[in-house]
Amino acid sequence: MSEIKKEYYKNNPGVNAGENGGNWQGGISFEPYSPEFNSLLRRKIRKRDNYTCQLCESKKTKRALSIHHIDYDKQNSHPTNLISLCINCHMKTNGNRKKWTALFKKKIKVIYKKIAA
Numbered sequence: 001m002s003e004i005k006k007e008y009y010k011n012n013p014g015v016n017a018g019e020n021g022g023n024w025q026g027g028i029s030f031e032p033y034s035p036e037f038n039s040l041l042r043r044k045i046r047k048r049d050n051y052t053c054q055l056c057e058s059k060k061t062k063r064a065l066s067i068h069h070i071d072y073d074k075q076n077s078h079p080t081n082l083i084s085l086c087i088n089c090h091m092k093t094n095g096n097r098k099k100w101t102a103l104f105k106k107k108i109k110v111i112y113k114k115i116a117a
């Protein structure tokens with residue numbers, strides 16, 4: 001195991017460090033996010049959401065919109081589990097997870113209804 005990986009596992013004790021562990025996929029699981037959650041997917045989600053924060057509807061953000069995992073499962077990077085949020089709103093979602101999950105699940109339904117229409 002490389003020094004970088006050792007360091008990573010030291011700082012993330014919840015991650016399965018064993019190469020014989022069930023999560024080990026030849027190093028793919030090194031990232032806390034699922035492999036599909038790459039910059040291309042993030043760009044797609046931002047485009048789908050009209051480059052708009054789906055909470056405060058702000059378009060003017062200094063930084064690119066964050067992509068939030070609606071069910072807080074970073075391994076679940078299906079587009080229906082992802083929503084664009086500005087940095088401020090994304091920070092808010094750290095607390096009261098039940099409330100945010102319910103809210104964003106509703107929002108994502110509306111988004112996909114619009115796309116289908």
Ligand SMILES: [Zn+2]
Binds near residue numbers: 053056089090
């Ligand atoms: Zn916002």
